[in-house]
Amino acid sequence: MRFSLKPQDDAFYAFFNEAADNIKRGVTILSELGDDKPDYQKISERLVDVEHDNDHLTHRLFNKINSTFVTPMDRTDMHMLAGKLDDVLDHIEAAANLVYLYGLSALPTLPREMIEQITVLEAQADLLCEYLPMLKGLNSGMQEFWVECNRLENDGDRAYRMLLVRLYSGEYETLTVMKLKEVADELEAACDSFEAVSHVVESVYVKES
Amino acid sequence: MRFSLKPQDDAFYAFFNEAADNIKRGVTILSELGDDKPDYQKISERLVDVEHDNDHLTHRLFNKINSTFVTPMDRTDMHMLAGKLDDVLDHIEAAANLVYLYGLSALPTLPREMIEQITVLEAQADLLCEYLPMLKGLNSGMQEFWVECNRLENDGDRAYRMLLVRLYSGEYETLTVMKLKEVADELEAACDSFEAVSHVVESVYVKES
Amino acid sequence: MRFSLKPQDDAFYAFFNEAADNIKRGVTILSELGDDKPDYQKISERLVDVEHDNDHLTHRLFNKINSTFVTPMDRTDMHMLAGKLDDVLDHIEAAANLVYLYGLSALPTLPREMIEQITVLEAQADLLCEYLPMLKGLNSGMQEFWVECNRLENDGDRAYRMLLVRLYSGEYETLTVMKLKEVADELEAACDSFEAVSHVVESVYVKES
Numbered sequence: 001m002r003f004s005l006k007p008q009d010d011a012f013y014a015f016f017n018e019a020a021d022n023i024k025r026g027v028t029i030l031s032e033l034g035d036d037k038p039d040y041q042k043i044s045e046r047l048v049d050v051e052h053d054n055d056h057l058t059h060r061l062f063n064k065i066n067s068t069f070v071t072p073m074d075r076t077d078m079h080m081l082a083g084k085l086d087d088v089l090d091h092i093e094a095a096a097n098l099v100y101l102y103g104l105s106a107l108p109t110l111p112r113e114m115i116e117q118i119t120v121l122e123a124q125a126d127l128l129c130e131y132l133p134m135l136k137g138l139n140s141g142m143q144e145f146w147v148e149c150n151r152l153e154n155d156g157d158r159a160y161r162m163l164l165v166r167l168y169s170g171e172y173e174t175l176t177v178m179k180l181k182e183v184a185d186e187l188e189a190a191c192d193s194f195e196a197v198s199h200v201v202e203s204v205y206v207k208e209s
Numbered sequence: 210m211r212f213s214l215k216p217q218d219d220a221f222y223a224f225f226n227e228a229a230d231n232i233k234r235g236v237t238i239l240s241e242l243g244d245d246k247p248d249y250q251k252i253s254e255r256l257v258d259v260e261h262d263n264d265h266l267t268h269r270l271f272n273k274i275n276s277t278f279v280t281p282m283d284r285t286d287m288h289m290l291a292g293k294l295d296d297v298l299d300h301i302e303a304a305a306n307l308v309y310l311y312g313l314s315a316l317p318t319l320p321r322e323m324i325e326q327i328t329v330l331e332a333q334a335d336l337l338c339e340y341l342p343m344l345k346g347l348n349s350g351m352q353e354f355w356v357e358c359n360r361l362e363n364d365g366d367r368a369y370r371m372l373l374v375r376l377y378s379g380e381y382e383t384l385t386v387m388k389l390k391e392v393a394d395e396l397e398a399a400c401d402s403f404e405a406v407s408h409v410v411e412s413v414y415v416k417e418s
Numbered sequence: 419m420r421f422s423l424k425p426q427d428d429a430f431y432a433f434f435n436e437a438a439d440n441i442k443r444g445v446t447i448l449s450e451l452g453d454d455k456p457d458y459q460k461i462s463e464r465l466v467d468v469e470h471d472n473d474h475l476t477h478r479l480f481n482k483i484n485s486t487f488v489t490p491m492d493r494t495d496m497h498m499l500a501g502k503l504d505d506v507l508d509h510i511e512a513a514a515n516l517v518y519l520y521g522l523s524a525l526p527t528l529p530r531e532m533i534e535q536i537t538v539l540e541a542q543a544d545l546l547c548e549y550l551p552m553l554k555g556l557n558s559g560m561q562e563f564w565v566e567c568n569r570l571e572n573d574g575d576r577a578y579r580m581l582l583v584r585l586y587s588g589e590y591e592t593l594t595v596m597k598l599k600e601v602a603d604e605l606e607a608a609c610d611s612f613e614a615v616s617h618v619v620e621s622v623y624v625k626e627s
Contacts, residue, residue, distance in 0.1 A: 066415055079412050094370075101374050161512075164600060165519050168593050175377050177596065178386065182373060203497050206484055275624055288621050303579075310583050384586050387595065391582060 531581035
């Protein structure tokens with residue numbers, strides 16, 4: 001099963017960088033939910049495509065892990081990292097799909113704090129695209145990555161809690177509250193998955209450096 | 210503390226196969242929720258028994274791991290695998306218990322999409338019973354296991370989302386919506402735990418093969 | 419980057435014991451929610467302080483892991499353990515913060531079953547302070563730790579389910595039900611995080627002993 005050797009190392013890092021790009025692409029589409037009169041159905045469909053692209057990427061990576069004799073990082077860590085990156089896109093796709101399925105387009109606009117959650121996700125995606133390429137070579141500048149991830153996750157938590165306060169304030173109908181809550185939970189899970197990515201990266205860094 | 214040697218290897222695989230059988234037994238009981246006039250209390254009580262059986266099995270496995278010098282797989286992986294298998298039964302037991310505790314027997318029938326969630330769990334349990342015995346010997350046919358697990362998890366996600374759409378459609382009273390949502394969440398968590406099992410199995414396979 | 423050697427081993431165990439003390443301190447503050455006329459805002463603010471203290475502790479630990487050549491336990495396990503201990507405080511802080519943010523002080527008292535959840539958390543914190551110091555030397559008395567943790571987690575589950583039954587009984591207004599449910603979920607997550615701590619400790623014990 002295993003036949004390639006060290007020279008192909010770079011391919012593994014390329015996979016992770018491509019996953020980061022997919023996430024950036026997904027979050028950018030998601031952010032259109034904050035536009036004036038967004039096309040909810042289209043946003044959801046385009047995110048399904050991005051998520052499928054990333055599923056295929058992840059499977060190609062797993063096959064490569066299986067067919068490579070010497071891998072640049074621990075196999076289990078690469079598995080974990082690819083899985084967490086995939087989780088981010090799963091939650092983003094789910095959030096947009098629920099907005100569409102629940103017919104939340106009937107609202108004049110999504111709550112401001114929900115748009116703030118998406119703004120945090122955009123910042124997390126930018127951070128990921130900036131720092132994940134440093135994994136190769138274990139650049140010591142990487143340490144800022146998890147500090148910054150932690151800060152953004154706190155911003156995300158705050159937006160989420162403030163959104164809950166608004167949802168439970170009596171401003172919306174009960175069923176609308178429940179629908180918005182489901183979407184908010186997926187966005188919060190995406191935000192947490194970004195932090196899980198940073199934990200795996202940190203743990204790889206700690207082990208290998 | 211450690212006194213046995215390689216010859217007892219088979220016992221570890223037997224533990225995992227027994228856990229798969231417990232899950233199959235549990236899911237079969239759970240599926241009675243789709244019968245005409247099910248006895249909700251009995252279903253819940255029988256599932257508590259299955260879950261306790263599996264708790265005891267898990268503790269026997271952990272003791273065996275501690276008292277064996279050479280184990281056929283990495284200790285940590287065996288721990289993780291046993292833990293994820295146990296999670297499946299925990300969520301199944303919780304789902305049936307909540308149906309009973311919340312008095313959902315007052316409904317003429319559970320929503321169709323909830324029964325679909327259970328149908329997916331049955332397919333996952335069958336798949337597990339078919340493929341987990343291949344772990345011994347790292348049969349290369351195993352690779353279909355995680356592909357198929359992933360497919361079923363997507364089916365489960367779809368049933369779950371369609372159930373939410375129904376729950377938030379206004380068909381049910383608010384408190385009933387909340388109760389059904391809790392049950393749906395446990396079923397979805399059981400479905401996710403099956404996938405977590407497949408991830409551990411895949412990671413063991415990748416490492417050892 | 420790595421310059422210290424074995425003699426500083428004790429510092430790692432001291433970090434974990436200090437985290438256990440922070441948790442004990444946090445849970446004691448949280449338990450004031452059961453007092454007659456508690457000051458919800460103050461409780462929340464004091465818990466934010468404890469959580470920050472523990473964040474700093476965790477970061478100091480991570481830096482120490484990075485700058486130490488020979489660590490007394492596997493680096494990844496220490497990372498995981500510190501992370502799970504931190505999770506406990508995150509959920510406790512979130513629970514108290516939501517009680518305050520949602521204005522639940524308007525209720526004459528929190529539901530009895532929610533106070534029971536907190537009582538379980540107190541017992542878990544006591545257990546942690548008693549057993550975590552045994553990690554050094556892998557004291558064989560530790561095995562009672564995870565048995566007892568499992569028992570308490572079951573108590574916590576029971577309190578949580580009984581609380582849900584009360585919340586969905588029609589006794590409270592819908593929005594109040596939703597708010598209380600959010601708080602209950604954070605308390606349940608804290609209870610689960612304690613069990614996750616015990617799983618990491620058990621896995622370290624299994625590996626190292």
